[in-house]
Structures are given as structure tokens and as C-alpha cells.
Amino acid sequence: MKSKWRSIGALLAGGLLGLTALTSDGATADDTQTTAAASPIYGVTIPKGYREWQMIAPAAEAAPLDELRVVLGNETAIKAIRNATLPFPDGTILVKLAYRKKQSDAFAPATVPGQPTTVQVMVKDAKRYASTGGWGFGRFINGVPVDQAQHETCFACHAARVKNRDYVFTRFAP
Amino acid sequence: MKSKWRSIGALLAGGLLGLTALTSDGATADDTQTTAAASPIYGVTIPKGYREWQMIAPAAEAAPLDELRVVLGNETAIKAIRNATLPFPDGTILVKLAYRKKQSDAFAPATVPGQPTTVQVMVKDAKRYASTGGWGFGRFINGVPVDQAQHETCFACHAARVKNRDYVFTRFAP
Numbered sequence: 024m025k026s027k028w029r030s031i032g033a034l035l036a037g038g039l040l041g042l043t044a045l046t047s048d049g050a051t052a053d054d055t056q057t058t059a060a061a062s063p064i065y066g067v068t069i070p071k072g073y074r075e076w077q078m079i080a081p082a083a084e085a086a087p088l089d090e091l092r093v094v095l096g097n098e099t100a101i102k103a104i105r106n107a108t109l110p111f112p113d114g115t116i117l118v119k120l121a122y123r124k125k126q127s128d129a130f131a132p133a134t135v136p137g138q139p140t141t142v143q144v145m146v147k148d149a150k151r152y153a154s155t156g157g158w159g160f161g162r163f164i165n166g167v168p169v170d171q172a173q174h175e176t177c178f179a180c181h182a183a184r185v186k187n188r189d190y191v192f193t194r195f196a197p
Numbered sequence: 198m199k200s201k202w203r204s205i206g207a208l209l210a211g212g213l214l215g216l217t218a219l220t221s222d223g224a225t226a227d228d229t230q231t232t233a234a235a236s237p238i239y240g241v242t243i244p245k246g247y248r249e250w251q252m253i254a255p256a257a258e259a260a261p262l263d264e265l266r267v268v269l270g271n272e273t274a275i276k277a278i279r280n281a282t283l284p285f286p287d288g289t290i291l292v293k294l295a296y297r298k299k300q301s302d303a304f305a306p307a308t309v310p311g312q313p314t315t316v317q318v319m320v321k322d323a324k325r326y327a328s329t330g331g332w333g334f335g336r337f338i339n340g341v342p343v344d345q346a347q348h349e350t351c352f353a354c355h356a357a358r359v360k361n362r363d364y365v366f367t368r369f370a371p
Contacts, residue, residue: 074251074371081255081267083298083308093255093267093370122370124257129358129366134257136370184303192303196267196296196310197248 060163063171065152067144067161070097073118077101080196083124083134090121091136094193110157110189115147117191140164145191156182156190234337237345239326241318241335244271247292251275254370257298257308264295265310268367284331284363289321291365314338319365330356330364 061068076095084090096104099114125137142163149157160177162169181190188194235242250269258264270278273288299311316337323331334351336343355364362368 076251077249078252078267078269080310081265081296082301082310083257083265085306085308088306091255091257093252095252120370122255127256127366129362132259132262133366134259135368136254136256139371188303192301192307194309196294197313 060166060168062144062159062161062163062168062174064174065146065155065159065161067146067159069142069144069161069163069166070116070118073097073116073144074120076118078196079104079117080193082193084121088121089124090140091124091134092119092121094119104191104193104195110149111147111191113148113150113157115145117145117193119143119193141169142166156186158190234340234342236318236333236335236337236342236348238348239320239329239333239335241320241333243316243318243335243337243340244290244292247271247290247318248294250292252370253278253291254367256367258295262295262314263298264314265298265308266293266295268293278365278367278369284323285321285365287322287324287331289319291319291367293317293367315343316340330360332364 073095076097079094079096079101082092082094084092095118097114097116099112100117102108103111103115120142121140122136123138123140124134127133127135144161144163146152146159146161147157148159152159155178158178158181160174162173162177168174178190181192185192247269250271253268253270253275256266256268258266269292271288271290273286274291276282277285277289294316295314296310297312297314298308301307301309318335318337320326320333320335321331322333326333329352332352332355334348336347336351342348352364355366359366
């Protein structure tokens, strides 16, 4: 029963979060929910239209992850990270897209995106997420949030490694 | 004398090209020239505002290049590549940003962008670039086009490897 209520709470929270996020990008309330699937603990959803957002930086992960990644950001995120504004303002949303590395079939020295693996979202709301540095986290596989245990690891790692950058690993690539 | 005229021709052509490119993205003529530096042979310039364009896909290059890359596209490019439209329509512009790979200072298994290396541009104009598959090429280091000899290698490589994809290596990463 408790977990059922938590789950409903997360769904509601996810919806509200989406609304806040989209309003800051000028979209309508109707656009806010691509999915009812919100992350455990944080209630973060995959923001509508994120694939059209501006690029912050690419990255690669060595084995065993063996991924190519790109972080995109909404307008609030881009403005802040280009101006090196810290902490990031409320409404900032960062989305990391990850793909399995694949050798290019056209040019051997190149590695290109294979199967998409995860979509990872960070949402800034200093009040709502006060206990986790102001950030809410969501990690999704095929649009479905991973379990609570995995979400419990997000903040600890960010806090241990990049607290001095407002908990954000990615830097803007010019 | 001949090369002087070619060079002036390239500059003029670059200006016109910029104009065409930007018009297709709805910008004003005033926005068209970030730089007078146009590529040899093709007269391709770095398009104004390209860093705000949508992301098509990341990639990585093995040593000796040892780079992380991201390809961005203007609206015409994004629409075409998302819909798998081939050949790409006139006005398509693809921009590849390349960075030296660097180990993340915050998370050892991650590779992140170091020093920017090149910006590479492909512009589609079937009539103007009829002899090179409809594409004009520009390769820039610190905003300055590389020499003619390097530009002479662009089309041959694209033609040998990806003629069946309208000479474009990059595929859209979802």
C-alpha cells in the first residue's frame, strides 16, 4: 500500500515537474507529459521535445559501459552553462542520451551510435530537491524508469565527484 | 593571377552561400557572414548560429585523430535526416564539431571534449556543386579554412564510402 501511494505520488509529481519544465521553455501545458512514467524517489519524467534541445557536449564511456553519449539542455540550461552560472537556476533540465558504441560500417576508425541504452535526466528545483543538492534525477531505459535502488545511487556519486560544479559532470563544449 | 581570382571568387561565393544557407533558416542577410574565410574550391563558410542547431549524432575517432565529434544540422538537415529523405534537399547544412579526447577529471572511465580541433561543414546545392555530388565542403581550424590540397580529398573519400547515402556518413541517433 505504501509503495502504491509512493508510485501515485511519483506520477503526480512527475506531471507537475513536466509542467514546470515545459513552461520554462515556453511550451503549453498540453505538451508536458510524454509519458506517465516518473522516476522513483524524484518523480522526474522524460521531458517532451528534449531531442530538439541544444547540444552541451559529447562524451564516451569505456568498457564495460562502452557508450557514446551526448548531453542536451533546455534553454535555461544552455544559458547557464554557456555563461558558467553556478548554481544552475531552477528550471534547468539536462538530458543525457547514451548509445552502445558501434564501429562505423563506412569508416573503420570511427565509432558511431549503436543501440540506445539509457536516457538520463537532471532537473533543478532547489526547494523541491533540497536534500539532493537541488537536483532531481531520472534514469530511463526504453522510456521506463529504472528501479529505486539505482536511483538511490545518483546523488551520492554526483555529490562525491562534482559538488563544486553544482553536481554537474558535463561542461559546455564550444 | 589565376589563383588570386579563384580566391576572390571563393570569397564572393562564400558570401552568397552564407546568404542562401541563412535564408533557409529564416535569418536575415545581415547574419550571414560570421567570417569572410571561405573554403578553397567550394567557397563554404562556417554558418552563423550553427552551435545552436540540433544534434544529429555523436561519434568518436580512434588514434591518431583521437577525437570526440558531434554532427549538428540546420532545420533542413534535421527534417531530412529524421525522415530518411535522400538525396538531401538544397539548403541542407551539416556541421561536424571535433574535439581532442580527454579523460574526465571527475570520472576516470569517461572521455570528454578537450581542445577543439576542426569544424567541418557540408552544404547541399545540387546545381552549384554538381561535380561533387551536390555537396560543398569546408574544413576549418580556429575558424580558418585549411588549404586546397586538404579540400581536394573531401569528396573522393565521401564518394568512395557513402555514395549510396548521398555522400553523408552520419546517421541520425534517436
